[in-house]
Amino acid sequence: MVLLIENPIDPSVIYRSIQSTYSGSVVLHYAVVKQQAGSGKSTVAIEYCAADGAVAELEAINKELKQSWKLEDVLLIRRTGCLAVGDIIxxxxxxxxxxxxxxxxxxxxxxxxxKMKTITKTERYFEN
Known part of the structure; x- marks a missing residue:
């Protein structure tokens, strides 16, 4: 399953949507907005925008993962909009x-x- 959403990701519902009686392992990774950017500046927020084709690109990644490994299921979620430090990306x-x-x-x-080509990000920094 793939989702492209603006609303916050709710960690409490994720496990139920991915687990299976045939799965002995469920691995979850949340990417989170961090305050320190690579430029040495302090990040306030990051704006993520999705171009046409973002869902199709997510679906292609999902398919690639399922073809490359013996998996029961894959869940990919990307958020768009303005995300603050600590928000799940x-x-x-x-x-x-x-x-x-x-x-x-x-x-x-x-x-x-x-590496998604259909998602762009713009970082916003603290002004000193």
């Missing part, structure tokens, strides 16, 4: 019979979400 979740498959798929999913 995205979620990658993978369930599999074993932990190695789930961890590897989750790691690959994180990498792919970071």
């Amino acid at each position: 995205s979620l990658v979740a993978a369930s599999a019979p074993g932990s190695e498959e789930a961890f590897e798929a989750c790691k690959a999913g994180i990498s792919r979400l970071k």
Whole structure:
């Protein structure tokens, strides 16, 4: 399943949507807005915008993960809008019979979400 949303991601509902009786491992990764940017400036917020095709790109990533590893399910969520420090940006979740498959798929999913061409971000910094 893939979702492109503006509303906050609710961690309490994620596990129920990804777990399966055939899964011995469920791996969840939440990317969160951090205050310190790579430029050394302090981030106040990040604005994420989705271009046409963002859902299709998420679906392609989902398909790629399912084809590359033996998984029960994959859940990819990307948020759009203005996110403050501490807000959840995205979620990658993978369930599999074993932990190695789930961890590897989750790691690959994180990498792919970071490289999405249909999502742009603009950082806002504290003004001194």
